[in-house]
Amino acid sequence: MLKYVLRKLVALIPKLLAISLILFVMMDLLPGDPLTRAMNPDTYGQLTEELKEQYREAMGLNKPLPVRYLNWLGNILKGDFGWSTSTKQNIGNMLAGRFPYTVELSLMSVVIGSFLGILFGYIASIFKNTIIDYGLTLCSVIGVSVPNFFFGIVFLLAFAVKLKWLPTGGRMEVGGATDFFHRFKFMILPIMTQSIGLIAALMRYTRSTMLDVLNRDYIKTARSKGLREATVNFKHGFRNAMIPVMTIVCMRIPMIVGGSVVVESVFNYPGTGQMSLTALTAGDIPVVMVTTMVSAAFTLAASTIVDIVTAMLDPRIRME
Amino acid sequence: MAEQDYILKVNDLKTYFKVGKKTVRAVNGVTFDVKRGKTLCIVGESGCGKSVSAHSVMQLLPVNGKIVDGSVELMTKDPETGEMRTIRLDQLPRSGKEMRQIRGKEIAMIFQDPMSSLNPVYTVGSQIMENLRNHEKISRKEGREKIIKLLAELGIPNPEIRYDQYPHEFSGGMKQRIMIAIAMICNPTMLIADEPTTALDVTIQAQILDLIRKMQREHGTSVILITHNMGIVAEIADEVAVMYMGRVVEFGTLKQIFTNPLHPYTKALMRSVPVLGMKKDEELATIEGSTPDASTVFNGCEFADRCEFATPECSKRFPVDTVMEDGHRVRCLLFEEGHPNAES
Numbered sequence: 001m002l003k004y005v006l007r008k009l010v011a012l013i014p015k016l017l018a019i020s021l022i023l024f025v026m027m028d029l030l031p032g033d034p035l036t037r038a039m040n041p042d043t044y045g046q047l048t049e050e051l052k053e054q055y056r057e058a059m060g061l062n063k064p065l066p067v068r069y070l071n072w073l074g075n076i077l078k079g080d081f082g083w084s085t086s087t088k089q090n091i092g093n094m095l096a097g098r099f100p101y102t103v104e105l106s107l108m109s110v111v112i113g114s115f116l117g118i119l120f121g122y123i124a125s126i127f128k129n130t131i132i133d134y135g136l137t138l139c140s141v142i143g144v145s146v147p148n149f150f151f152g153i154v155f156l157l158a159f160a161v162k163l164k165w166l167p168t169g170g171r172m173e174v175g176g177a178t179d180f181f182h183r184f185k186f187m188i189l190p191i192m193t194q195s196i197g198l199i200a201a202l203m204r205y206t207r208s209t210m211l212d213v214l215n216r217d218y219i220k221t222a223r224s225k226g227l228r229e230a231t232v233n234f235k236h237g238f239r240n241a242m243i244p245v246m247t248i249v250c251m252r253i254p255m256i257v258g259g260s261v262v263v264e265s266v267f268n269y270p271g272t273g274q275m276s277l278t279a280l281t282a283g284d285i286p287v288v289m290v291t292t293m294v295s296a297a298f299t300l301a302a303s304t305i306v307d308i309v310t311a312m313l314d315p316r317i318r319m320e
Numbered sequence: 321m322a323e324q325d326y327i328l329k330v331n332d333l334k335t336y337f338k339v340g341k342k343t344v345r346a347v348n349g350v351t352f353d354v355k356r357g358k359t360l361c362i363v364g365e366s367g368c369g370k371s372v373s374a375h376s377v378m379q380l381l382p383v384n385g386k387i388v389d390g391s392v393e394l395m396t397k398d399p400e401t402g403e404m405r406t407i408r409l410d411q412l413p414r415s416g417k418e419m420r421q422i423r424g425k426e427i428a429m430i431f432q433d434p435m436s437s438l439n440p441v442y443t444v445g446s447q448i449m450e451n452l453r454n455h456e457k458i459s460r461k462e463g464r465e466k467i468i469k470l471l472a473e474l475g476i477p478n479p480e481i482r483y484d485q486y487p488h489e490f491s492g493g494m495k496q497r498i499m500i501a502i503a504m505i506c507n508p509t510m511l512i513a514d515e516p517t518t519a520l521d522v523t524i525q526a527q528i529l530d531l532i533r534k535m536q537r538e539h540g541t542s543v544i545l546i547t548h549n550m551g552i553v554a555e556i557a558d559e560v561a562v563m564y565m566g567r568v569v570e571f572g573t574l575k576q577i578f579t580n581p582l583h584p585y586t587k588a589l590m591r592s593v594p595v596l597g598m599k600k601d602e603e604l605a606t607i608e609g610s611t612p613d614a615s616t617v618f619n620g621c622e623f624a625d626r627c628e629f630a631t632p633e634c635s636k637r638f639p640v641d642t643v644m645e646d647g648h649r650v651r652c653l654l655f656e657e658g659h660p661n662a663e664s
Contacts, residue, residue: 217436223380225451225502226423229415236439243441314441315486 086282102271113198121206143200152193152266169268253302333390348566364563425455428503432515434495438487445483493524565622572648
């Protein structure tokens with residue numbers, strides 16, 4: 001098992017390098033270069049060709065692509081993410097100021113969403129073709145098909161504007177206490193919005209894999225041993241149904257760090273999702289590259305976690 | 321014959337399935353009994369209701385299946401007084417405590433496809449242990465020893481190591497041995513084997529049948545073996561029930577069925593079995609026509625359309641069971657009292 005995990009981790013390195021190379025080359029192919037993007041177009045237009053050339057030389061832009069790529073990669077590995085062209089801030093600092101809050105919010109959404117989604121799916125499968133199942137299925141169809149910004153806006157109108165129970169947005173009271181309990185009320189609506197899609201999707205998936213598993217022959221074997229119905233469903237059904245479901249859960253891991261662009265925008269929650277969106281609209285290539293790289297790294301990590309978790313659940317994969 | 325000699329009596333059992341708006345009469349009045357320590361083979365073609373009969377006994381039917389009529393009686397020893405008593409299995413709630421105490425303990429079952437009958441995520445040892453500890457108060461350590469002993473008896477090499485392995489590390493024949501171990505670990509009074517060798521290759525089939533026989537001999541278990549293979553019947557059965565379209569058409573001892581088959585269906589079935597020494601160009605007999613759709617409603621004998629001895633009366637009224645002097649039972653108009661051919 002340990003060997004299996006190590007091998008999966010080592011395999012991550014070449015994948016990450018490939019992604020970084022593709023990302024760098026694609027960004028390089030975009031019109032303009034870091035100099036034109038860093039400057040106000042008017043200022044840039046007034047520069048003499050000679051001056052532009054000096055700037056480019058100083059920024060290392062005249063070096064061939066492989067050299068520039070290796071420099072960029074080296075800096076990132078050293079922890080130097082470069083400078084934002086739009087805010088003129090150090091990208092590392094920008095991330096540090098937002099990252100923890102996004103992780104806090106998304107982690108809770110994913111945990112709550114997974115728990116409730118799997119629980120409801122399990123309940124629906126046990127009470128198959130009853131009013132409970134139909135009710136839950138109807139809710140999940142709505143949850144899957146309505147985009148989550150809509151729920152966000154509805155929640156805002158209902159709980160923040162009409163009932164005034166919760167704040168409309170932001171991350172903490174201006175000048176107020178900053179501890180977790182004071183910040184939590186700012187997170188309730190974003191968590192609700194963010195987890196709704198996951199709950200709905202996981203519920204449907206858990207229900208259908210559970211129903212599939214409960215039809216297998218080994219369930220009949222378990223029943224023929226005279227086990228209690230709850231034991232049959234949980235020990236023999238649920239454990240097997242979780243193997244594919246865990247894949248969906250783990251694939252939400254990148255969202256924990258990347259943040260949900262939609263939810264962070266609707267609730268004006270300053271996290272990494274919002275940062276990516278602002279950088280994209282401002283054409284802030286260095287920031288976009290870093291946030292994309294971070295997302296890519298965590299997506300890869302997630303797929304590795306999927307492999308490890310399924311191997312833990314399924315002995316057939318563990319052995320190979 | 322004394323009552324105690326019977327382990328199981330199934331009387332006029334009817335199990336229907338709801339499929340959409342249709343009702344499928346999978347088992348439509350089945351009567352058979354199993355004697356202590358003996359083997360009953362239920363034979364018949366696919367879809368004749370032999371599996372459903374067995375599943376009805378265990379109450380392991382899918383949710384849309386229901387026992388609508390008839391009775392299933394199990395003779396069992398009262399755990400407290402030690403006296404023999406009769407339990408009406410068909411009247412117990414399907415997943416209630418009493419039924420669960422019978423499943424796996426009094427009646428155990430092995431299934432057709434050993435490949436999919438074991439849970440892939442648990443070791444085989446723990447799956448046997450599960451049945452053992454569900455019915456007996458025994459420590460894990462003692463249980464493990466008992467299981468390993470049984471695995472060795474079942475001809476599994478290195479049972480100590482095999483105990484902790486997962487089903488995917490076993491071959492089909494080995495998996496079926498594990499299924500037998502799960503079934504036999506609690507010393508059941510009856511074992512139901514639902515086509516236990518159909519999914520296995522021929523050399524393994526014989527080994528598995530031998531094991532079932534060995535277990536029966538050593539533990540005194542009664543066996544219901546469901547099969548469509550006449551060869552297996554000839555080899556293992558004490559008594560045979562021939563089923564067609566949800567009914568037992570003929571019931572008798574192995575000798576009665578094989579040397580003196582009465583029902584036209586049984587006769588046809590016998591003729592369609594290849595025999596050693598048959599000429600190369602000799603054609604194997606087949607039964608004309610095909611099995612009717614399961615939801616067909618009949619007004620008379622279900623076999624009438626395919627029967628070579630059918631009279632016009634056959635499709636007008638249902639035949640009733642006729643019991644011969646030697647206990648041989650057949651459900652056919654030809655043998656009913658008053659029929660001109662009755663003594664033929």
